[in-house]
Amino acid sequence: xxxxxxxxxxxxxxxxxxxxxxxxxxxxxxxxxxxxxxxxxxxxxxxxxxxxxxxxxxxxxxxxxxxxxxxxxxxxxxxxxxxxxxxxxxxxxxxxxxxxxxxxxxxxxxxxxxxxxxxxxxxxxxxxxxxxxxxxxxxxxxxxxxxxxxxxxxxxxxxxxxxxxxxxxxxxxxxxxxxxxxxxxxxxxxxxxxxxxxxxxxxxxxxxxxxxxxxxxxxxxxxxxxxxxxxxxxxxxxxxxxxxxxxxxxxxxxxxxxxxxxxxxxxxxxxxxxxxxxxxxxxxxxxxxxxxxxxxxxxxxxxxxxxxxxxxxxxxxxxxxxxxxxxxxxxxxxxxxxxxxxxxxxxxxxxxxxxxxxxxxxxxxxxxxxxxxxxxxxxxxxxxxxxxxxxxxxxxxxxxxxxxxxxxxxxxxxxxxxxxxxxx
Amino acid sequence: xxxxxxxxxxxxxxxxxxxxxxxxxxxxxxxxxxxxxxxxxxxxxxxxxxxxxxxxxxxxxxxxxxxxxxxxxxxxxxxxxxxxxxxxxxxxxxxxxxxxxxxxxxxxxxxxxxxxxxxxxxxxxxxxxxxxxxxxxxxxxxxxxxxxxxxxxxxxxxxxxxxxxxxxxxxxxxxxxxxxxxxxxxxxxxxxxxxxxxxxxxxxxxxxxxxxxxxxxxxxxxxxxxxxxxxxxxxxxxxxxxxxxxxxxxxxxxxxxxxxxxxxxxxxxxxxxxxxxxxxxxxxxxxxxxxxxxxxxxxxxxxxxxxxxxxxxxxxxxxxxxxxxxxxxxxxxxxxxxxxxxxxxxxxxxxxxxxxxxxxxxxxxxxxxxxxxxxxxxxxxxxxxxxxxxxxxxxxxxxxxxxxxxxxxxxxxxxxxxxxxxxx
Numbered sequence: 001x002x003x004x005x006x007x008x009x010x011x012x013x014x015x016x017x018x019x020x021x022x023x024x025x026x027x028x029x030x031x032x033x034x035x036x037x038x039x040x041x042x043x044x045x046x047x048x049x050x051x052x053x054x055x056x057x058x059x060x061x062x063x064x065x066x067x068x069x070x071x072x073x074x075x076x077x078x079x080x081x082x083x084x085x086x087x088x089x090x091x092x093x094x095x096x097x098x099x100x101x102x103x104x105x106x107x108x109x110x111x112x113x114x115x116x117x118x119x120x121x122x123x124x125x126x127x128x129x130x131x132x133x134x135x136x137x138x139x140x141x142x143x144x145x146x147x148x149x150x151x152x153x154x155x156x157x158x159x160x161x162x163x164x165x166x167x168x169x170x171x172x173x174x175x176x177x178x179x180x181x182x183x184x185x186x187x188x189x190x191x192x193x194x195x196x197x198x199x200x201x202x203x204x205x206x207x208x209x210x211x212x213x214x215x216x217x218x219x220x221x222x223x224x225x226x227x228x229x230x231x232x233x234x235x236x237x238x239x240x241x242x243x244x245x246x247x248x249x250x251x252x253x254x255x256x257x258x259x260x261x262x263x264x265x266x267x268x269x270x271x272x273x274x275x276x277x278x279x280x281x282x283x284x285x286x287x288x289x290x291x292x293x294x295x296x297x298x299x300x301x302x303x304x305x306x307x308x309x310x311x312x313x314x315x316x317x318x319x320x321x322x323x324x325x326x327x328x329x330x331x332x333x334x335x336x337x338x339x340x341x342x343x344x345x346x347x348x349x350x351x352x353x354x355x356x357x358x359x360x361x362x363x364x365x366x367x368x369x370x371x372x373x374x375x376x377x378x379x380x381x382x383x384x385x386x387x388x389x390x391x392x393x394x395x396x397x398x399x400x401x402x403x404x405x406x407x408x409x410x411x412x413x414x415x416x417x418x419x420x421x422x423x424x
Numbered sequence: 425x426x427x428x429x430x431x432x433x434x435x436x437x438x439x440x441x442x443x444x445x446x447x448x449x450x451x452x453x454x455x456x457x458x459x460x461x462x463x464x465x466x467x468x469x470x471x472x473x474x475x476x477x478x479x480x481x482x483x484x485x486x487x488x489x490x491x492x493x494x495x496x497x498x499x500x501x502x503x504x505x506x507x508x509x510x511x512x513x514x515x516x517x518x519x520x521x522x523x524x525x526x527x528x529x530x531x532x533x534x535x536x537x538x539x540x541x542x543x544x545x546x547x548x549x550x551x552x553x554x555x556x557x558x559x560x561x562x563x564x565x566x567x568x569x570x571x572x573x574x575x576x577x578x579x580x581x582x583x584x585x586x587x588x589x590x591x592x593x594x595x596x597x598x599x600x601x602x603x604x605x606x607x608x609x610x611x612x613x614x615x616x617x618x619x620x621x622x623x624x625x626x627x628x629x630x631x632x633x634x635x636x637x638x639x640x641x642x643x644x645x646x647x648x649x650x651x652x653x654x655x656x657x658x659x660x661x662x663x664x665x666x667x668x669x670x671x672x673x674x675x676x677x678x679x680x681x682x683x684x685x686x687x688x689x690x691x692x693x694x695x696x697x698x699x700x701x702x703x704x705x706x707x708x709x710x711x712x713x714x715x716x717x718x719x720x721x722x723x724x725x726x727x728x729x730x731x732x733x734x735x736x737x738x739x740x741x742x743x744x745x746x747x748x749x750x751x752x753x754x755x756x757x758x759x760x761x762x763x764x765x766x767x768x769x770x771x772x773x774x775x776x777x778x779x780x781x782x783x784x785x786x787x788x789x790x791x792x793x794x795x796x797x798x799x800x801x802x803x804x805x806x807x808x809x810x811x812x813x814x815x816x817x818x819x820x821x822x823x824x825x826x827x828x829x830x831x832x833x834x835x836x837x838x839x840x841x842x843x844x845x846x847x848x
Contacts, residue, residue, distance in 0.1 A: 021789070025789050110799055379842075380838075384847065397627070398627055399823040401836060414793065420799070421800065422675035
C-alpha cells in the first residue's frame, strides 16, 4: 500500500517533469488559449463543481466544523463566476517567460544573455480554500511551470472536480494533460514521498497555516519558498503627522485584521507619546481594538484614562490576526529599528514621519521584505504592487521576497552565442 | 558536551545575525578598508600562516593522505601573495548593495523601489582547500553578509590562522568582529546544529564533494544553494563546422578535465557521424582521451580503426572528471535535446552548428543553467562571465543558477514611499 502510494506520487512527478519540458517551450498564445478555455468551463460546469463542493460541505458539517470554517469551504455560482474572471485576468497578463533580463558581450566576443525561464515543476501544498487549486494552477501554467497540487482533505472533492476541469481544458487546447496534476489522496505518506523527489520537483510552495509550512520546510529536500504570516510593526516617529498616523494605523490594524500584512504592533516615539498616544489609542479603541501595553504606554493611557491591558512578554512578538495591538514606547529611531529587527517577522514594517532623513535611515536599517514610509502595511500585496496576480507573499529571502507574482515563479538561464571561442 | 557544542554554535549564529544587521548598513569604503587591511596582513603574517599550514601538512602525512591531496592542502609564500591579490581584486569590485533594481509608481502615488540588500547570515560548509576561508569571507564581506565558516578537518589549523587574521582586519578597521566566524571544531554535531538554526542563518552554501552537499541538503532546514558538479554535453549538429567542433571538444574535455564545466559526453548527429566522428575522435584520442561509445559510434570507429571502449549504461550519465568521454550518435536535434534533458545534470551544454535556427531551438529547449552555441562548456564561470569573482556555480534553480558572484550573494527588499496612502 505505502509502496503503491510512493510509486503513484513518483509517477505523477515524472509526468510533471516531462510536461514541464514541453510547457517551457510553448508560445504564449497556446497557454492563454488553455486558460481561456478553463474560464469557459468553470461556469459551464458549475453543476458538477457545486455538487462536488456540496459533498465536502456535508462532510464538514458531519465532522462538526465551525460555521466560519464551513463558509470558507463553500462555493457558489457567484464565486465560480469570480473565479472564471480571475482566470481571464491571468490570461491577459504579459508572459514572463523568454524575457531577456541582461545582455552583454565579453571582450572575447561571447554574447551572454540572461533569459527568464520557468522554474520547472512546482509542488503546491495547501489547505482548505476552494479557489487555491485554480489560482495556483493558472499562475503556474501562465509562467510555464508544471504544477503538482496537494490540497487539504476538507476540500478534496471540490479540488478533484477542479482538477478534472483543468485537465479537460489542457487536453482540449493541446497542452500536456500532465501540466497540472492533483495528488489523488490526502494521505500524509504521499506528501512525504513528494517532498523527497528533489530530482523531479524543483520548488515547493506551502500555502496555509504555520504548522503546515513548518512541516513542509522540515521534511522537504526540495527548496521551499515559505509564506509565513507576519508580525508587522508601525513606528510613529516624533516627526509624524498625527492625522496620517491615525489613518495608517487604523487601516493597518482594522481593515482586515486576519491577514499577514495587518499591523500587530505600534512603536511610539517617546518625545510625542504623551501627546500622540491618547489620540491614536482612542481611535483604535473606538474601532474595537484591544491594546496590550508596555508600562510606559500604559502609564500614559492610565492618565487619560483609556481602556487597555498590560502586555505579556509574548505579546511583543505575537501575530494576533485579530483586533489586538501591542503598544510600546521607544526612546528613539535606533531603538525602534533594533526592536523591529529583533521582534518582527521581517514581513512588513512602516514608519510614519515628516522627516525624510529619519525615513531613509529606517528604510536602510529595517531588515524586512517591505519597508514603507507614510503608507499602510497592507500594501505588501501582489495586486497592490501591480503584479496582476500573486501566488503568495514570501517571507523567505532567497529567490523571492515579498509578493510573488508570475516573474517570481520563474528562474533564468544563460544563453551564450559564440563563434568558436575556447578557454585558454 | 553535546549541549555545550550546540550552545557554542547557537551563540556564533546569534552574533553573526547581530553583525549582519550592522554590515547591511555599512558604506562601501569601510568594507573595502577592511578588505585592504586583510590583503596587507596575509603576506605580513606569512610566517604564522605557513606554520599553521605545516601542522596540517604533517597531520596529512601522518594520516597517509596521497601526495596530490597533500599538495592541494599546501600553502606557499607565492600562494599567499596570490591570495592577497585576490582580496585586493574583490575590494576593487563594485558594491552590489543598495542598487535600485526596479523603481515604479502606482496609480495611487506610492513609489515602490526594489533595492538589492545582503542576504544576511550565510553559512559556508567546505572541505580541504586552504584558499576557501579567505575567498568566502571576502565575498560575503563585500556583499554585506555575515559569514559562518565550517571547513574540513584536514585544513583546520590553516583555517584557524586565516580566521584569526580576518578577525584582526575587521577589528583594526572598526567592522564587527563577528562578521566572519569560523566554527572552532569539525565535530559533525556542530554542523548538525548549525543546519537547523533557520531563524538566525539565512542561507547555506556547501562547497565540496557530492556526498558533503547531499548531507547538507538533506539535513538543513535553512535554504541551501547547491553546487553539484556537472555532467556537461557537447552536441555536434549536422551543420557543424568540424574544425570548430574539434577545437571546442578538445577544450571542453581536455583543458581541465577535473572541473564541473568540463564536457563528459559527445552527442553526434547521425547525418555526419560517419564523416565527422573519426576526425573528432582521433583528435581526442591523440590528447589521451578514452572514448566510451554507444554501438553506433563504436561501429564507425571500428571501421577506421580507432581506439575506443564500449560504454556501460552508467557512462551516459557519468561525471568522469577525467580524460574519459562518453559518445553517442543521435538521429536529430530533438533527440539530442531530449537526451540532454534526461541524462545531463543541467549544468552546461553546448551545440556546435552553423545553423542559427538549430542553435535557437537548442537554446530554447535545453533545460540547463548555461546553453552555449559555438563556444566551449568551460565558459560557465564567474570570471569568464565578467562577475570579477565567484563563490561557486549553482546547480540549483532558485535564487541563483550558474555562476554566483556578488550580486547572487544578495537578495532584495522593497522600499515604499507614500504620502499617507491606506488600502480601501
